[in-house]
Amino acid sequence: MNFPQIILYWISQYRWLLLAGVIGVVLLLLPTPANLSPEGHRLLVIVVITLILVVTEPIPLPATALFIIIAMVYSAIDTPNNIASAFMNDAVFFIMGSLMLAVAIVKQGWDARIALGIISITGNRTRRIAFGFTTISALLSSFIGEHTVAALMLPIGMTLVRYTSQDGENAQGLAAILLFSIAYGALVGSIGTPSGGGRNAIMMNYLAGHGAETISYARWMLYVYPLVLILIPLVSHLLWRSFTPEHHYLDSGIRRLKVQVTKQGPISGREVGGLIIFALVFLGWIFLSSRFGLGSIALTGVVLYIITGLVKWEDINRNTHWGVILLFGAAIALGHYMRSTGAALWLAEGLVKFLMQGSEPVRVLSDIVIVGMTTIMANALSSSATVAVLGPITLNLGSDLLHQGLITAIASAFGFFTAVAAPACAIIYSSGMVGARDFLKAGWKVGLLCIVLLIIYANTYWRLWL
Amino acid sequence: MRFLIAIASKKYSEPTLRVGLDVAKAFQACVTIACVSPKPSSFAQDQIRLAQESMERWDFEQPAINVLEWAYNYLKEGQFIAEEALEKGFQKRLLSKRAGSRGSIVLPGQFCDRIELILRSGRIIESLRNEVRQNEYDVTIIGASQKRRMAHDLIQYIDSSILVVKQIDFSRPYRVLLAVDDSRGTLKAVKYGIQIAKAYGLKVDVLTVSKRQRFGAGYQGASDRACRYLENARVKYNRLMLVGDPVTVIDESAGDNHIIVMGDSSQNPIKKFFLGSKPQEVLETSVCPVLIVK
Numbered sequence: 098m099n100f101p102q103i104i105l106y107w108i109s110q111y112r113w114l115l116l117a118g119v120i121g122v123v124l125l126l127l128p129t130p131a132n133l134s135p136e137g138h139r140l141l142v143i144v145v146i147t148l149i150l151v152v153t154e155p156i157p158l159p160a161t162a163l164f165i166i167i168a169m170v171y172s173a174i175d176t177p178n179n180i181a182s183a184f185m186n187d188a189v190f191f192i193m194g195s196l197m198l199a200v201a202i203v204k205q206g207w208d209a210r211i212a213l214g215i216i217s218i219t220g221n222r223t224r225r226i227a228f229g230f231t232t233i234s235a236l237l238s239s240f241i242g243e244h245t246v247a248a249l250m251l252p253i254g255m256t257l258v259r260y261t262s263q264d265g266e267n268a269q270g271l272a273a274i275l276l277f278s279i280a281y282g283a284l285v286g287s288i289g290t291p292s293g294g295g296r297n298a299i300m301m302n303y304l305a306g307h308g309a310e311t312i313s314y315a316r317w318m319l320y321v322y323p324l325v326l327i328l329i330p331l332v333s334h335l336l337w338r339s340f341t342p343e344h345h346y347l348d349s350g351i352r353r354l355k356v357q358v359t360k361q362g363p364i365s366g367r368e369v370g371g372l373i374i375f376a377l378v379f380l381g382w383i384f385l386s387s388r389f390g391l392g393s394i395a396l397t398g399v400v401l402y403i404i405t406g407l408v409k410w411e412d413i414n415r416n417t418h419w420g421v422i423l424l425f426g427a428a429i430a431l432g433h434y435m436r437s438t439g440a441a442l443w444l445a446e447g448l449v450k451f452l453m454q455g456s457e458p459v460r461v462l463s464d465i466v467i468v469g470m471t472t473i474m475a476n477a478l479s480s481s482a483t484v485a486v487l488g489p490i491t492l493n494l495g496s497d498l499l500h501q502g503l504i505t506a507i508a509s510a511f512g513f514f515t516a517v518a519a520p521a522c523a524i525i526y527s528s529g530m531v532g533a534r535d536f537l538k539a540g541w542k543v544g545l546l547c548i549v550l551l552i553i554y555a556n557t558y559w560r561l562w563l
Numbered sequence: 564m565r566f567l568i569a570i571a572s573k574k575y576s577e578p579t580l581r582v583g584l585d586v587a588k589a590f591q592a593c594v595t596i597a598c599v600s601p602k603p604s605s606f607a608q609d610q611i612r613l614a615q616e617s618m619e620r621w622d623f624e625q626p627a628i629n630v631l632e633w634a635y636n637y638l639k640e641g642q643f644i645a646e647e648a649l650e651k652g653f654q655k656r657l658l659s660k661r662a663g664s665r666g667s668i669v670l671p672g673q674f675c676d677r678i679e680l681i682l683r684s685g686r687i688i689e690s691l692r693n694e695v696r697q698n699e700y701d702v703t704i705i706g707a708s709q710k711r712r713m714a715h716d717l718i719q720y721i722d723s724s725i726l727v728v729k730q731i732d733f734s735r736p737y738r739v740l741l742a743v744d745d746s747r748g749t750l751k752a753v754k755y756g757i758q759i760a761k762a763y764g765l766k767v768d769v770l771t772v773s774k775r776q777r778f779g780a781g782y783q784g785a786s787d788r789a790c791r792y793l794e795n796a797r798v799k800y801n802r803l804m805l806v807g808d809p810v811t812v813i814d815e816s817a818g819d820n821h822i823i824v825m826g827d828s829s830q831n832p833i834k835k836f837f838l839g840s841k842p843q844e845v846l847e848t849s850v851c852p853v854l855i856v857k
Contacts, residue, residue: 102832106720110689158605196609203617244607248614252621259623357621416616418609479606523607524614529572529626 113153121146130443137440139172144431144440144486151424152477159420165427174434183430188302190392192295192425192481193417194399198378199245200416201402205371209358211237212253216351223271223342230254230278231333235286235325239293240379243283243510244520250279251524256357257350258530262343271342272530277539280521281332281513285547288507289325291317291391292382295481298391299429300506303488306436309498314383314391320503324554331550332543339539367407374401428485435489445493460495464504464552467491471508472548476518480509504555511547513540564592567700567723569599569691572626573633576706579728580637582852583704586726588643588674589762592701595679596634599690600627628655631668631680638670643678645671658682665694688716695723702726702854714846718827718855719836724755726854727846730819739767740821741800742813742845743789745781748826752856753789756824757796759854767793767800770816772809810844819850827857 108115121142129138143165150161166184170177211233219229230250238246254275262268287293291301291314301312312320378398386394402408435441452466453459471491475483484506491505492498512518516526516533525531568583570576580596587594603611615625624632635653638644648670658666658680665683672678683690695703700723707729708714717725741756743749760767771778771786778786786802793800805812817823828840835843842855 099832102719105832105836106692109716109720154605199610200613203613206620208617208621244610244613248610248617251614252618252623255618255623256621416609416613418605421606421609479604482606517604517607520607520610523603524611527603527611527614527625528618528623529629 111155113149114155117146117149117155120149132439132446133443134439136172136174136434137438137443140169140174140431140434140438140440141444143168143172143174144435147428147431148478148486151482157420158424162420162424162427165431169430169434174438180430180434183433184426186302186429187390187392188295188298188429189422189426190390191292191298191395192392193422194392194395195242195245195292195295196417196422197399197413198375198395198402199242199248200413201399201408202241202245202371202375203248204408204412205368206361207368207371208249208253209354209361210364210368211249212256212354213358215253216354221346221348221351223274223345223347224337226257226347227274227278227337227342228330228333230275231282231285231336232329234279234282235289235329238283238286238521239289239322239325241375242292242294243280243287244524246283246286247280247521247524250283251276251528253354254279254525255528255530256353257347259350260353261347261350268343269530270340271344271347273340273535273539274336274342276525276528276531277336277340277535278333280519280525281336281539281543282329283521284510284512284519285328285332286325288510289318289322290314290382291386292379292395294510295425296484296509297506299425299432299481299484300488300502301391302429303432303436303484303492304498304502306433307492307498309492309502311387312499313387317503320559321507323558324507324551327554328547328550331546335542335546336539339542340535370405371402371407374398374405374407377401425481425485428482432485432489435486436492441489442493444490448490449494460497460500461552461556463494463501464555467494467501467504468508468548468551471505472511472544475509475512476514480512480519483509500555500559503559504551507551508548511544513544513547515540564590564701565698566590566592566594567691567694567698567703568594568596569687569703569705570596570630570634571598571706572630576630576634577637578731578733579704579706580634581733582728582731583726584638584641584643585763586702586704586759589758590702591675593675593677593679594643594672595681595694595698595700596631596638597681597683597691597694598627598630598634599687600625600682600684601687602685624655627682627684628658631655631658631682634680635668638678643673645673647671688713688720692720692722695721704728711847714843715839718840718843718846719832722857724751724827724854724856725846726852728852730850731852732819735820737763737765737851738821739765740813740817740823741767741769741789742809742823742825743769743771743785744809744826745779745785746826746829748829748856749785750788750826752824752826752854753792755854755856757792757798759822759824760798761796765822767798768803768816768821769793769800770803770805770813772805772807772812774806774808776806778804809841810848813841813845814849817849817851821851823849823851823853825853825855827855 124142169180215229219225234246258272291297381394566587632653657668667681670678702724704726739756739760769789
């Protein structure tokens with residue numbers, strides 16, 4: 098390969114980086130709009146560049162995180178010390194803690210027992226098992242996060258597929274229905290509690306920063322959990338309508354699951370210990386999170402798992418993507434400065450002006466805008482990064498902070514449309530048993546259902562009963 | 564010689580593997596079979612790794628390892644692997660012990676010294692480019708992609724000849740369509756075409772296309788030279804001198820029952836990058852296998 102070819106190759110690999118740079122320079126050279134501070138203008142340029150870099154990933158995500166930090170320092174958004182302080186807060190602790198807890202929980206080997214528990218209730222019929230998968234995935238992901246549930250449940254689903262259809266080739270419908278029940282169930286459940294995902298913790302943090310009334314763990318559940326319970330059967334039904342399983346009874350797969358549990362033997366002291374620690378974390382989230390924060394409690398659980406020897410630090414270290422944590426920290430710092438520089442307010446006012454065209458803001462319309470924007474962005478970015486960047490804007494789109502904050506956090510979980518939209522989707526896709534087209538086939542139906550239901554739910558249940 | 568065969572799945576890569584091994588056998592070339600597992604989004608990387616560890620406890624392998632195991636079984640059934648290596652079976656643990664992003668199983672072959680099965684992870688073009696650069700392959704064999712950009716990137720960035728296997732029907736008789744002109748790559752393309760034709764007993768159509776009614780000395784000479792090589796190699800051929808747009812004429816002449824063999828364009832890389840080239844267009848539009856010789 099000669100020199101021009103090397104240059105062309107570099108350009109083709111880094112074209113999005115170059116484009117982001119060019120767009121950044123052009124935006125920076127534009128005059129600062131009225132009602133926007135110079136700091137806000139510069140910060141919005143950083144946000145645009147960051148969005149391009151995160152979606153297209155021409156450079157590793159940790160490098161994008163570092164870019165955000167240095168760009169904020171060099172463009173004098175604030176002093177270096179203040180920027181560093183904005184970088185770390187309880188939401189980042191929570192994201193870090195929940196990623197580590199996921200490792201600890203998956204290492205405990207509860208998967209086989211969970212599987213047998215589901216089967217003992219549902220029996221051997223595929224439809225009932227799929228409903229059981231959706232339900233358990235949803236209930237578990239409310240407390241341990243969607244990615245942990247997907248990692249735990251994936252081998253169970255794959256075992257049922259592999260041992261029901263001997264060659265595994267003639268069971269694409271069965272694979273799709275079981276694996277999507279896991280992923281979509283986990284996504285639906287993750288909206289139910291603050292510990293369901295990092296995005297929820299970020300939103301709680303923003304709500305506190307905006308001076309909204311404090312929302313406790315239990316109150317969040319009171320607001321959102323009924324929606325989870327409504328969605329579970331509907332999502333399961335839609336999945337059943339989207340895919341046709343080749344087998345309606347899964348006896349061979351169930352026999353194999355039983356063998357797997359028998360191999361594990363009776364419940365060991367380690368397993369009990371693992372459960373107790375998680376129960377303590379859960380209780381801590383419910384009763385102590387308003388005082389100590391979700392993140393500190395999650396990290397306490399991690400420390401307990403390590404000192405009791407239930408998980409090794411090496412395992413946690415190997416399976417924790419520190420670069421992503423760095424990026425979430427940087428995104429939260431961006432969100433913080435979007436508020437303090439007035440950039441978020443300026444964007445929100447512009448959006449309201451554009452949509453309402455001089456008429457009085459209508460809450461349902463602003464809900465549609467928030468849910469639509471958040472869902473689109475969450476399917477291109479990650480849900481937590483979406484809330485980190487979009488949260489400060491959506492909180493300025495009306496006067497009911499809690500209402501806007503909650504629907505933003507909930508809609509950010511609707512990553513049903515692509516294989517890369519949410520970790521749970523990426524996990525089932527990585528199994529090779531479902532294809533990218535399957536996500537579109539089922540995703541738009543489930544996504545549309547969730548969006549419509551959320552808007553109706555938020556404007557009825559929250560307004561009439563809470 | 565060294566051949567690199569890129570496979571992606573059991574469902575779609577069987578023709579690629581079959582053609583790749585047959586052609587490699589014709590050239591007595593060492594073969595590397597590569598499966599590139601796509602790199603997941605960084606947001607989900609650690610969670611996917613965690614899920615894979617969880618799957619391994621249940622004796623599930625990641626899909627790319629399953630694909631390589633299928634390729635191993637194909638090699639075994641087709642007696643491509645030397646018998647003494649069969650006892651060890653498919654040693655998947657060697658694929659997990661990755662040096663950088665590359666894990667490999669090396670096997671002694673029946674028709675060549677070594678057959679290697681490798682696992683790479685990352686973007687497909689980047690992975691193949693690195694593999695070709697590090698190990699100096701002569702030919703890269705890959706299945707057709709629906710992505711238009713793929714043909715461009717293969718021609719532009721892979722430093723070896725490229726055989727794209729598409730729409731092949733093993734029950735039909737094929738011919739070799741040797742597209743010759745005055746470009747630098749033509750002579751090598753003729754040699755490759757002859758070797759393939761001889762190995763499979765295929766007849767050859769030597770095609771020269773001119774945009775103008777009159778064929779220049781360069782084109783005429785290239786066609787004469789190709790025919791001389793074919794005569795010396797005792798390969799039956801049919802000489803065609805046609806007028807028209809080269810890409811259209813090549814596609815129409817090839818139909819779906821030829822293997823097109825042509826040299827790479829001698830245009831400078833910058834021009835090729837922005838304006839494309841004839842080989843790239845043929846690669847995109849043809850409905851039969853294409854070998855672009857570099």
